[in-house]
Structures are given as structure tokens and as C-alpha cells.
Amino acid sequence: MVSFKLKDIATREERFAQGHKMCPGCGVAITVRQIMASFEEPVVIANATGCLEICSGTFPHSSWKVPWIHSAFPNAASTIAGLESMYRAKLKRGEIHKERKIKFLAFGGDGGTYDIGFQALSGAAERGHNFVYVCLDNEGYMNTGGQRSSATPPGARTTTSEVGKVLQGKQQFRKDLTRIMAAHNIPYAAQAAPSKWLDLMKKAYRAFEVEGPAFINVLCNCPTGWHADPARGLEFVQRAVDSCFWPLYEVESGVVRITYKPRKKIPVVEWFKDQGRFKHLLRPENEELLESIQVEVDRIWNQLLKDAGEEM
Amino acid sequence: MEKGTMKKTKSKSRRVFLTGDGAIAEAMRQINPHVVAAYPITPSTQVVETFARFVADGLVDTEFVVTESEHSAMSACVGAAAGGGRVMTVTGSQGLAYMFEVLGVTSGLRLPMVMAIANRALNSPLNIHGDHSDTMAMRDMGWIHLYSENGQEAYDNTVQAFRIAENPNVRTPVLVAIDGFQTSHMVETLTVETDELVKKFIGKYIPSYPMIDIDNPVLYGAADRPDYYMEHKRNQLVGMINAPEVIQQVGKEYGDLTGRYYGLVEEYRMEDAEYAIVVMSATAGSVKDVIEQLREEGVAAGLLKIRAFRPFPADEVAKSLSRTKSVAVLDRCGTGGAQGGPLFLEVRTALYEEKSPPQVINYIFGLGGRDLPLRDIKDVYLRLREIARTGKRGKLVDFLNLRE
Numbered sequence: 001m002v003s004f005k006l007k008d009i010a011t012r013e014e015r016f017a018q019g020h021k022m023c024p025g026c027g028v029a030i031t032v033r034q035i036m037a038s039f040e041e042p043v044v045i046a047n048a049t050g051c052l053e054i055c056s057g058t059f060p061h062s063s064w065k066v067p068w069i070h071s072a073f074p075n076a077a078s079t080i081a082g083l084e085s086m087y088r089a090k091l092k093r094g095e096i097h098k099e100r101k102i103k104f105l106a107f108g109g110d111g112g113t114y115d116i117g118f119q120a121l122s123g124a125a126e127r128g129h130n131f132v133y134v135c136l137d138n139e140g141y142m143n144t145g146g147q148r149s150s151a152t153p154p155g156a157r158t159t160t161s162e163v164g165k166v167l168q169g170k171q172q173f174r175k176d177l178t179r180i181m182a183a184h185n186i187p188y189a190a191q192a193a194p195s196k197w198l199d200l201m202k203k204a205y206r207a208f209e210v211e212g213p214a215f216i217n218v219l220c221n222c223p224t225g226w227h228a229d230p231a232r233g234l235e236f237v238q239r240a241v242d243s244c245f246w247p248l249y250e251v252e253s254g255v256v257r258i259t260y261k262p263r264k265k266i267p268v269v270e271w272f273k274d275q276g277r278f279k280h281l282l283r284p285e286n287e288e289l290l291e292s293i294q295v296e297v298d299r300i301w302n303q304l305l306k307d308a309g310e311e312m
Numbered sequence: 313m314e315k316g317t318m319k320k321t322k323s324k325s326r327r328v329f330l331t332g333d334g335a336i337a338e339a340m341r342q343i344n345p346h347v348v349a350a351y352p353i354t355p356s357t358q359v360v361e362t363f364a365r366f367v368a369d370g371l372v373d374t375e376f377v378v379t380e381s382e383h384s385a386m387s388a389c390v391g392a393a394a395g396g397g398r399v400m401t402v403t404g405s406q407g408l409a410y411m412f413e414v415l416g417v418t419s420g421l422r423l424p425m426v427m428a429i430a431n432r433a434l435n436s437p438l439n440i441h442g443d444h445s446d447t448m449a450m451r452d453m454g455w456i457h458l459y460s461e462n463g464q465e466a467y468d469n470t471v472q473a474f475r476i477a478e479n480p481n482v483r484t485p486v487l488v489a490i491d492g493f494q495t496s497h498m499v500e501t502l503t504v505e506t507d508e509l510v511k512k513f514i515g516k517y518i519p520s521y522p523m524i525d526i527d528n529p530v531l532y533g534a535a536d537r538p539d540y541y542m543e544h545k546r547n548q549l550v551g552m553i554n555a556p557e558v559i560q561q562v563g564k565e566y567g568d569l570t571g572r573y574y575g576l577v578e579e580y581r582m583e584d585a586e587y588a589i590v591v592m593s594a595t596a597g598s599v600k601d602v603i604e605q606l607r608e609e610g611v612a613a614g615l616l617k618i619r620a621f622r623p624f625p626a627d628e629v630a631k632s633l634s635r636t637k638s639v640a641v642l643d644r645c646g647t648g649g650a651q652g653g654p655l656f657l658e659v660r661t662a663l664y665e666e667k668s669p670p671q672v673i674n675y676i677f678g679l680g681g682r683d684l685p686l687r688d689i690k691d692v693y694l695r696l697r698e699i700a701r702t703g704k705r706g707k708l709v710d711f712l713n714l715r716e
Contacts, residue, residue, distance in 0.1 A: 042526040046391060059534040059544075067523040069394050070533035071417045075387035078379065082349060082391025082399075085375040087524055089346035089397060092373055102526055120387065123380030 020063040021055040025230030027220030038204035048076035048112030077121040104131040110151035142225035181215040182251035188214040190250035195238035227276025239271040244301040332495035335463040337362035339470035342510035346397030349377040349388035353407040355492040356430035382407035386414035393423035396522020405432035419454025424477035430496040441681020442492030457621040459592040464502040484551035491594035576625035585614025587696035626662040637700035677712035
């Protein structure tokens, strides 16, 4: 088992190096560093189009000290599936030493994972490739200026779910992708947040440990798209966790386990406040809308508690 | 094809009955790629199905990835090829259209791979039968295009395609096309070389920058700003510029081993032809039959068959056709609002610099599997003779066997 002592993590070789162009305070960059520090085996990475890809691989610079490929927006999962297949083909033919263990990792944002890349991910999961897929969910198409995705929270203002005279931000709830991936009956699926870094790193470790597809959905604050103070990014992420809008849990072999239960569950409005994208929801005329979001968050949380066999 | 002297090999080639799809699958078995990622689509499904049987019987040790879509099939091919091994896929029509965005990734990353295509019409209206609108729609995606007249050529082209794609001076993906149903489902007698010959001919795969070599990390697919993009696209073109020489070298080497020689184009009775048809794939067979009839009637008819459509063999085309009086280019693809079909545009442009070029007309034929009767081909030659006699070209672009 890899050590999760702070001293060891801090002195472990950085495979995602400094010099990338992610925004200061970006939850994605923090998450990627945590993921990369949670295992020691050699790794090959496929990256969907998005902030991480653009900011870490613009010619002639690269932040990656490991083999890395970017192909297009919707196909990180199928690209890593091809790589993993080539690895197995070469193992079978003795072109790689059988002791040479390589891990396969794909990164995608919520756009490249929940939406345009969902089919490729579902297919790769069903086929059972041995890979870890990490969704860096910042709740919108933030690389292109902040458009809605199916991960965008209800009521959030984005450039394609505007707030106006008749509409108050996104009209729909969010897709529960973690549960959908767990429903593929893959060995491991989990939901995590960089504000609970040890929980996240242990999940990443477990994801690499299991044989077969593993999926981790990580809520990442977006310094620009959330219209909130970047210095407080992880605080906002933690509020999503503490409001149970973003519960931390894992599903292994069908068993649901909640890995962090807030001592005091905060109202969802606590997670919304201080973020510009939710500002309109705090207006008195949107009280009903806010209430309906709270009801839905509670319903989903209670269902999760039930599935995990825990007391409500 | 010129006749060559057959070199003696240790074991004998076989004469077999196979469909065009079966011929491609047989080549795939002998090539035994590291990874085949594919999604079945009519009329190339039999290739995937036949290969699946080879996998099930352990006749190949390929990692066979049956994806959930063609987009994922081509994406998996990109990942696999970047990994550092031999890769192949099969598709056509809607499947090829669905792959579209990844086709440019493949050629842009200079990943050598081979894609077999059973050409088929594009929606709408839905039509599962043969025409070239699918590959013509992606003709400028940076892939080398080889078109096959029959099952034998499908087999031979598939084997040669790997050598062309993997040549260090080319490193460009190659597609091998056959006509949907006319070739894909037609059972023909053809020669299959021995496994040893094919293995020796394609040789051991030598990867250039394998991602699986984790001790030497490489980055594939960087983003380019305007300060680098153009230089990279220019560099990519070098592979295409080098390709004609390599295609011909490989065709000659293959001919020396098998007796079946290949070049960029095939000339049939062109040495003294006054009237020529330019066409690709299965229709060339019908045209050859008509030429034989017409020759008996004293009409100097000839055929220029294009094997390599990309890169387009403009010099060979100009040289071959400049001796003729009139030319009809048969496009199995609509014009889409252009001045003619894609093949016509290429041929006409190739002749522009000639001192006294022949008159060139264009026919659209065979869309969605529409038959092209021999009498229609004969009428084309008779019209070409009339154009040469009167000097009056008439309609530039017309349809063959269309109800109006």
C-alpha cells in the first residue's frame, strides 16, 4: 500500500508537473495532483478535450512526465480502451515483460464524461477494460466560457441556461452519473471531492487496485465558471459535500458505502450562497424554486442512505 | 496489370472462393494485427463476423475490441496505434461518417493503420447499397485511399496497405475500399498467398513513438496555437507527398512475389485508345467487358482505373489521357453542388496543363446500388466518339441509368 502520510505525499515525485496553465485555485489541478500522488505504478493517460488538456499540453510545453494522449472531446474512454488493448496484445505476444505492470487512466470533464463522451465511457465500462476513469466535474463546459452540462446544478446560471424575465437558470436537476456508472456493475465506482483529500486519494488508490473498469467522479470548483472567490474554492466544494448535494461514497461489488457523513447536514442554500451563478436563487421570489431543489437533494440523499443501509 | 514472372515460394498459394468481405478477413487473419477495433455495419459486417470466428478459434491472437460505435472504434484504433502496434478497423457509410472527427486525429497524429471500407451510400434516404459518397466525403481527411476492383484486389490491397501506412517516410493511415455488395458480397475465385509469404511481406512492426514504452514518455495530440498549427499540417503532408513512390515500390515488390503487380492507376487498352473512361472499383470490370466488345467493332476504347485516389496521381492521369480524344469520368457519387463529381474534378484539373487536352465529360452513376448496364457504358463510348467527331461536347455533367 502506498503511504498517505503527508510527508510521503509531499516528497513523492510529481508526475503532473508545475508550469501548467490552470487558473490559480482550480479544483481540477488540485484533484489531478491528488490522483497522481495516490499510486506509484507507471501510468498511461488519455485526456479528453477540456481545460486540463489545453492547459497541460499546448505545444511545445507539457506538464506530463508520463505518456499522455489527447484525441478529441468525446473519446477519452475509447482512446484509453485502445491503449489498454494494445498493452494486453503486446503482453500476450511477449513484446512486453509480463512483470511490467502499467496502469491506464483517463481524465474528462463533465462535458466529456456526462454528455458527449458518455457513450464511449459506458461502452468501455461494459467491455471491462482495465482502466480508471476520473471525471473532473466542475458542473459545466467551463473551458469554453461556462455553458450548461447535464452535471450543472438546478437553478445555476450558465451562458446557455440564463437568468431572465421568465427563466431562472438551469431548469433541470443533474444527472446522477456516479450511480449510472455503478449500475454498469463495474468493480469500483466512487464520488469524491478534493476538499476531502485523503478520502479522494484512498478512492483513487482503490480504483487502481481493482481489476477492471473503475470510475471516480470528483467535484471540482471552477474559479471562473462558479463566479466565486477562487481562494475559497475548496470551501465551496466542501459545502456541496456537507449539504449532501455531493455525497462522498463508493460502490464496490454492488455494496454502497458512504465514506463521509457530515456531522451536521447544512441546507443547500448554504452551498449556493457566495457563488455568483446561484445569486438569483437567493431572491425572495425564488424561494419556492430553492425549496424544490432542497426537497430533491434530500430525496436523493435519503435514497443513498437507504442503499447504504444507514439510518436516516 | 502487367504480367510478371512468378517467383518460387516454399509453399504454394491457394485458389479459393471468397466474397470480397471474406477476402479482406482472410488477409486480416494472415496479418494478425495487435488490435482490431470495429463496429459492424452493412455491407462490411461479414469482415467483422469472419474475423470474430478467427478470434474464437484462436487463429489470431489479436485483441478484438467490439466497440459500441464507430466513433469509439476509430478512437480505440487511435489509442492502440499510439500504443505502438499494428491496428486495423472496418466500416463504411454511416459508420465512416460517425468516425469523421477521429479520422483527422489519426492522420494528424501520423498513426499508421489500415481501414477496410465496403463503400455504401449515405443517408438520407437510407440505403445500404454501394456508392462512393462515404469515402468521397472524407477524401481530404489525410488518409491514403486505395480502391479495389474485385475480391482479389481487396485481398492484395489490404496486405500492401500495411506496408504503405507503416513506411517511415509515409506514416499515414490507409483505407482499402471495395464496392458494397458488388464486391463485398460477390463470391469470386481468387488467389490467397501463404501465411508465411504475407507475414514476411509485411514484416515485424516497428513502432515509432510507442506510448506503452513508459520509460520514454511521449505526448500525443498537443494543442497548437496559430504559431505552430500550419507548420505541423505542412509536415503531415510530407507523408502524402512521399506516398506515391512507396505505393509503387510496394506494388512492385508484391508483384515480384505473387505475379500481381500494382501501381497508382491501371491502364486497360490505353496504348492506342481514342476514347477513355475513368472509373474506380468494381465498375472497371464492366467497362473492360464493354471495351472488348467495342474493340471488335473497331472502336478504340480504353479504361483508366484509379487505384490510389489519395494522393491523386495527377501526372499518371494526365500522361495516360493526353493521348486520347475524349474522356468520360464516371463518378459513383453526387456533385453536392460542385462542378461535377469528385473524380471528375480531379481528372479535369490534372489535364489543365496539357497542350491539347481531350474533351472531358462527367457521368454520375450507380448511386445507392443502382445498376449500370453494359449498354449504358457502351453508349458513353459512342457519345465520346461523337464528341471527338463533331468537336461538340454537349452536357458537361449527366446521369447514367436515371429515370427522368
